[in-house]
Amino acid sequence: MIVYLVPILLTLILTLMYGCSNALKKSGNLGLTFTKTILLSFGLLAVASVWWFFYEIDGFSQVIGIGYYEGSFLVINLINAVILMILKKKQKLKTNKV
Helix, strand or coil, rough: CHHHHHHHHHHHHHHHHHHHHCCEEEECCCCHHHHHHHHHHHHHHHHHHHHHHHHCCCCHHHHHHHHHHHHHHHHHHHCCCCHHHHHHHHHHHHHHHC
């Protein structure tokens, strides 16, 4: 179970770190930053899906595992979108005060 969850948690942490570090820059574009986090999470979870396909022997378990990776892709990107919008809103409030 832990072996299966590590790629999901790693993807969540890496995309959040990348998105937050890029969004906090003054010249950061929200759409471009979100697109890059989507591509990063897609790449990481695609590698994890291929790994799971070869790691697990049972065909049903392979399909279910890859389905969970697809579901986690959607959830991770939803979390990234919400956090990036919050950061962008805070950034706008700071620039309006100055």
